[in-house]
Amino acid sequence: MAASNTHPLTIRKDVERLGWLMDDLFRIPVLGWRFGLDAVIGLIPGIGDTGTALVSFYILAAAVRHRVPKITLLRMGLNIGIDYVLGSLPVVGDIADAWWKSNQMNVALLRKRATVSAEEARAGRMSDWIFVGGIIVGLIALGLASAVVSIYLLSKLLTKFM
Numbered sequence: 036m037a038a039s040n041t042h043p044l045t046i047r048k049d050v051e052r053l054g055w056l057m058d059d060l061f062r063i064p065v066l067g068w069r070f071g072l073d074a075v076i077g078l079i080p081g082i083g084d085t086g087t088a089l090v091s092f093y094i095l096a097a098a099v100r101h102r103v104p105k106i107t108l109l110r111m112g113l114n115i116g117i118d119y120v121l122g123s124l125p126v127v128g129d130i131a132d133a134w135w136k137s138n139q140m141n142v143a144l145l146r147k148r149a150t151v152s153a154e155e156a157r158a159g160r161m162s163d164w165i166f167v168g169g170i171i172v173g174l175i176a177l178g179l180a181s182a183v184v185s186i187y188l189l190s191k192l193l194t195k196f197m
Contacts (some may be wrong), residue, residue, distance in 0.1 A: 040087045046145055053140035057090060070133035077122045077132040084122040084132075085178055091115045092171060094141045099163045101149035108163065111141045112170035116177060123181055 058071040073090075073132050079084040103111075114137040121131035 039186055046101060046142075046149055047097060050094055050145065051142060053090070053093060056139040057087065057138040058136040059139065060110075068133070070137075071121075071136075073118070073131040073136075073138065074129065084119055084128070087132075088119045088174065088178070089123070091118070091138055091141070094138060094145065095167055095170070098141070098145045098148075099160075099167050101145060102151050102160065103145060103148045104150075105163065105166050107144055107148045108167055109170065111144055112174065114140050114144075116174055119174065119178065120181070158182055181182070 055196050057073045059069040060071040061075075076087050078169035079086075087193055092115070094116065095108065098108055098111055110187045118132070118135050119134055122128045124131065
């Protein structure tokens with residue numbers, strides 16, 4: 036069943052809920068700013084942003100099951116990558132985690148680009164899974180590269196002061 040502009044397809048409620056939990060769970064009174072578990076978990080040095088990126092892969096996998104076009108899958112992967120890189124920056128990254136709502140953006144993309152309903156979204160096509168696997172491998176490589184750079188810079192810093 037193809038998506039139509041007059042009758043948007045429904046996506047699974049657990050995906051919508053996950054996007055809300057990760058990006059909009061908490062509200063700052065008076066200001067009305069919202070942030071979610073992504074910003075809170077991201078405060079844990081070293082593993083927080085990696086953990087939240089892994090959670091974001093669930094929404095990406097849901098997009099495969101809903102047969103979202105590959106270009107949209109790539110954009111969703113880019114949103115996760117930007118969230119990971121920004122969140123990895125000390126102090127500034129914690130603010131960026133509250134501002135860059137990659138999960139909500141990806142749920143909106145999924146809602147807009149889904150080509151099958153939640154009932155039909157039991158499994159994705161193999162080519163889509165391979166494509167998303169490539170995106171995930173690229174994001175893991177990004178994470179490893181940032182860890183290597185951080186360790187290198189820390190070792191240079193320590194040798195300078197010792």
